[in-house]
Amino acid sequence: MAMSMRRALLPLHRMRFRNVKNAEASLEVRYPLPFVVPVRTKKRYFIPPAVGIKGKAAVSADQEAKARAAGVVLRQEYMERAINIACTAGVFDPYIPPEGDARLSSLSKEGLKQRTEQIKQGAASQLAIRKIKEHDAEFTTKAFPVKAQEIFVDAHNALTQFNKEKLHSLVTERCYPEMVRGNRYKTLRWHFVESLEPPKVVHARCPDMVSKGNLYGQVTVRMHSRQTLAVYDRFGRLMMGSEEEPRDVLEYLVLERHLVNPYGMWRLHGKIVPAWAPVKEPIVKTVMIPGPELKPGEEFEELNYEVPKPKAVQWHK
Structure with missing residues (x-):
């Protein structure tokens, strides 16, 4: 009777042992190795002058090969400029105003x-x-x-x-x-x-x-x-x-x-704007005039400080 019970419980014991072993294997953590993916940026790589154009092409080809091996597809960069067709970029065949316009009479x-x-x-x-x-x-x-x-x-x-x-x-x-x-x-x-x-x-x-x-x-x-x-x-x-x-x-x-x-x-x-047009007047710019240094608790109005007048500036000869 004891042998028959032992034979019946032995397969259950083996099944339980396998489940525990599989659980231990699943709990085992394995850290992956560092994987470097090359990313294309706007940074230019230094190339010695003795290498020349062939060396530059070899470096770029090496980078592209590494990127393809890593599964990264590098897109080619294009320098594109927007074109606006709603208007032209300038004045075609500009009009040349006659000198003395609005001053000379048509009878002279x-x-x-x-x-x-x-x-x-x-x-x-x-x-x-x-x-x-x-x-x-x-x-x-x-x-x-x-x-x-x-x-x-x-x-x-x-x-x-x-x-x-x-x-x-x-x-x-x-x-x-x-x-x-x-x-x-x-x-x-x-x-x-x-x-x-x-x-x-x-x-x-x-x-x-x-x-x-x-x-x-x-x-x-x-x-x-x-x-x-x-x-x-x-x-x-x-x-x-x-x-x-x-x-x-x-x-x-x-x-x-x-x-x-x-x-x-x-x-x-x-x-x-015609070439004979008069020169525009100069723009008067605002300039900060340094004032006196105030002590703590002192006010500017109590000093009766006279603001110095700015010096004359020759705008044009």
């Missing part, structure tokens, strides 16, 4: 010479105007200058109010950074007083970009007006200009439109 000798040169240069502008009219049926040389002046006024009002959304709809992507550059922490006060002469179209070009047939219309408008401009710094001090003193301004505005795009609009693209 020099005025007649300039008038004849403008007539000769107007042949290319007439061809460009014909192309523009093929894509824009509403374009006319009589009504367009008034529209261009409205765009100019609305764009500068949006600039003084820092309305970026409206400014983007009135100026091109090339003109926007030129208008907002340097205006941070400043206050602009600009006002359009009146127009001294009616604006007129003086130049027109119809270039293409990227591919033939991708046409852009560029029209130069001469605008002689009276404006006021005042620029204040971040402390509220006047840097240049005046809000009460209007000045006569002669400008040559370049407006552009993507003619192929049916939803394109005429926007301010740039401004032509």
Whole structure:
């Protein structure tokens, strides 16, 4: 009876021993060896000058082989630049304003010479105007200058109010950074007083970009007006200009439109500054004048300190 019970419990004992052995094996922790995966970065590796191009290629090939062996796929880096086809990158064949414009009368000798040169240069502008009219049926040389002046006024009002959304709809992507550059922490006060002469179209070009047939219309408008401009710094001090003193301004505005795009609009693209234009007035910068050193518990008003006047600075010779 005892032997029969022993024979019956022996298989159960062996099964229990195997389970315990398997559990001990499963609890045994084995730490894996360190595995290094090469990662491509922008760091450039130093190559001795004696190695040359072949050595550089061998080093890069060795790195790629190690990366492939580790199962890492290295993507090739491309230097890509964004291209904007909504506008061109500049002014094609810019208009050259005649010297002494808005000063010489058309009846003088020099005025007649300039008038004849403008007539000769107007042949290319007439061809460009014909192309523009093929894509824009509403374009006319009589009504367009008034529209261009409205765009100019609305764009500068949006600039003084820092309305970026409206400014983007009135100026091109090339003109926007030129208008907002340097205006941070400043206050602009600009006002359009009146127009001294009616604006007129003086130049027109119809270039293409990227591919033939991708046409852009560029029209130069001469605008002689009276404006006021005042620029204040971040402390509220006047840097240049005046809000009460209007000045006569002669400008040559370049407006552009993507003619192929049916939803394109005429926007301010740039401004032509003639070489004979007078130099702008220098900007008065705010300078900190060092004051007296105050002791603990001492106030500046009790000292009756007189602020020294700044020395005269010669801005231009």
